[in-house]
Amino acid sequence: MDDIESAAEVRYTGEKGLEDALRGADALFVYDFLSTAVPRAWHAADRMRWVHIASAGVDPVMFPELRESDVVLTNSRGVFDDSIAEYVLGVVIAFAKDLPRSLELQRQVRWQHRETERVGGKRALVVGTGPIGRAIARMLRATGMSVAGMGRRAREADPDFGSVHASAELTRWLPEFDYVVAVAPLTGQTKNMFDAPAFAAMKPGARFVNVGRGELVVTADLIAALRGGELAGAALDVFDTEPLPPDSPLWSMENVLISPHMSGDFVGWRNTLVEVFAENFRRWHTGRPLRNVVDKQLGYVPSGQ
Structure with a gap:
């Protein structure tokens, strides 16, 4: 996250602090992809433009308010x-x-x-x-x-x-x-x-x-x-x-x-998930197209993305 911290204000938070962290934030990296906290705190997202989740599945963040908004959703397709x-x-x-x-x-x-x-x-x-x-x-x-x-x-x-x-x-x-x-x-x-x-x-x-x-x-x-x-x-x-x-x-x-939801979890996968987000952040920060853009009506990244 070092490169991102040098280019943007980064707020690290758990579920309890998510509501405060969302206020004024432009992007959200959902690193805890099993968390259900985002829908509950979403009312505080007053300027959100992009959400990225550290998993291929996006169902934890496919709540109606996000689905129906203009916020771009990306996932970590390809890692696992x-x-x-x-x-x-x-x-x-x-x-x-x-x-x-x-x-x-x-x-x-x-x-x-x-x-x-x-x-x-x-x-x-x-x-x-x-x-x-x-x-x-x-x-x-x-x-x-x-x-x-x-x-x-x-x-x-x-x-x-x-x-x-x-x-x-x-x-x-x-x-x-x-x-x-x-x-x-x-x-x-x-x-x-x-x-x-x-x-x-x-x-x-x-x-x-x-x-x-x-x-x-x-x-x-x-x-x-x-x-x-x-x-x-x-x-x-x-x-x-x-x-x-x-x-x-x-x-x-x-x-x-x-097995306890671990079929894709190879040694080093956590760092790889952050690297995927970091690469997409560089694209977002420089105005280039994001990778792994989810079709929010389908619930996944369409073929060819």
């Missing part, structure tokens, strides 16, 4: 793409090669030979065709998996997905895939898209991976599908309530892999 793709590849291999069971048997000092699955030849549907979804598709394809995407509009000959299916036809396409990876942004259209009918439509033996937003999933329906055998397993990095409550049945399910 490859790291999240590596996480997805890791859990796919962990499922296929039964690694959680191997670790459990190791702790029990038990030698139990088993046969495992091949990854090559399996089919994956990546729901969300932004940069993170594309990185996931490229990484899974490198293992010999067949990958398709799902987005707002259907199309063919996509460079990363090949075929992209329309999200309105989710239940039609789910039976075709061994792995379903949720990485869609949270919008009015995607909230609760993975519900009981969606899980019931999945191929027997399919696994579900969520690295998008917890609210994409109806958690009770997911638990019921796992208990009922409609799903062979789930790898979950995000949840509708975080931290995941200690009494959640998901903790004790043998076919569930849980």
Whole structure:
């Protein structure tokens, strides 16, 4: 932040001081991207022109007053793409090669030979065709998996997905895939898209991976599908309530892999997020176009931005 401090008055604050800090401020850097404080303090933003959030998801700041204003919103798209793709590849291999069971048997000092699955030849549907979804598709394809995407509009000959299916036809396409990876942004259209009918439509033996937003999933329906055998397993990095409550049945399910919203958090990611903001600040300060401008009606950065 040194270069920014030399060019502007910088006010550092937590949630309690946000209202005072917003008065007279031209720009806001939401470094704590999980905070819900901005909507409550927004009435004090009397000259705000630009808000930047240190995440790819922008739902914490998509409240009506900001959405309907002329304030430009940018995000940190691009920072976590490859790291999240590596996480997805890791859990796919962990499922296929039964690694959680191997670790459990190791702790029990038990030698139990088993046969495992091949990854090559399996089919994956990546729901969300932004940069993170594309990185996931490229990484899974490198293992010999067949990958398709799902987005707002259907199309063919996509460079990363090949075929992209329309999200309105989710239940039609789910039976075709061994792995379903949720990485869609949270919008009015995607909230609760993975519900009981969606899980019931999945191929027997399919696994579900969520690295998008917890609210994409109806958690009770997911638990019921796992208990009922409609799903062979789930790898979950995000949840509708975080931290995941200690009494959640998901903790004790043998076919569930849980991580605490960390799939993209590589060593050094915090500094990288500040660097992204600093580069955009230099653009803003010199009148150049900002990067990663969010379409506030869509809730994400459109392709090509």
